[in-house]
Amino acid sequence: MSTDALVVLKEDHAEVKRLFRAFEKTDDAAKRGELAEQIIFKLKLHTEVENTILYPQILKTLPDLKDEILESYEEHHAVDLIIAEIEKLKPTAENFEARVTVLIENVEHHIGEEEDEWFPKVRKALGRDELLQEWGEQMISKMQEMQSGLTVDLTEEVNTPR
Numbered sequence: 001m002s003t004d005a006l007v008v009l010k011e012d013h014a015e016v017k018r019l020f021r022a023f024e025k026t027d028d029a030a031k032r033g034e035l036a037e038q039i040i041f042k043l044k045l046h047t048e049v050e051n052t053i054l055y056p057q058i059l060k061t062l063p064d065l066k067d068e069i070l071e072s073y074e075e076h077h078a079v080d081l082i083i084a085e086i087e088k089l090k091p092t093a094e095n096f097e098a099r100v101t102v103l104i105e106n107v108e109h110h111i112g113e114e115e116d117e118w119f120p121k122v123r124k125a126l127g128r129d130e131l132l133q134e135w136g137e138q139m140i141s142k143m144q145e146m147q148s149g150l151t152v153d154l155t156e157e158v159n160t161p162r
Contacts, residue, residue, distance in 0.1 A: 004128065005054055005136035006119050009046075013111045016042050020104045033091030036100050040083050043107065045146050047076045049139040057135050062125050068118040075110040082106060 002008065016039060023035040055069050082103045089096045126132055 003133050003136040005132045008136045029091045045143050049142050053138050
């Protein structure tokens with residue numbers, strides 16, 4: 001497994017796209033609900049590491065990419081708002097599929113801009129620099145930490161007497 005930050009993110013993008021395709025292929029509301037939960041979980045992890053690790057580091061290291069990074073922050077904000085709306089819906093809600101479809105479209109647009117526009121600029125400027133390895137290691141560690149924390153939180157919630 002590569003620890004290059006751009007490779008880590010591209011692998012994450014591929015994983016979330018697989019979830020998108022699975023969501024689009026099923027007509028079963030329960031399965032769609034499960035897939036939407038997986039998509040949201042994955043997107044929350046992904047945006048957290050981009051917002052707290054990669055984007056600040058890119059801004060410091062490659063200030064010429066400021067506009068691209070600021071736009072990416074705004075795209076994350078829009079996705080967060082859509083996710084908050086989806087989380088209020090049941091998978092059987094009339095607009096559930098439409099809302100998740102809008103999420104998918106927004107995320108795919110964002111992925112396209114990252115991978116096609118500014119990832120190549122980062123790669124050209126930094127090549128396979130140790131910085132990208134360091135950032136990737138930090139991102140992997142943070143995602144693992146967040147996954148552990150979410151698992152603990154869910155376990156505590158289930159085991160808490162009501």
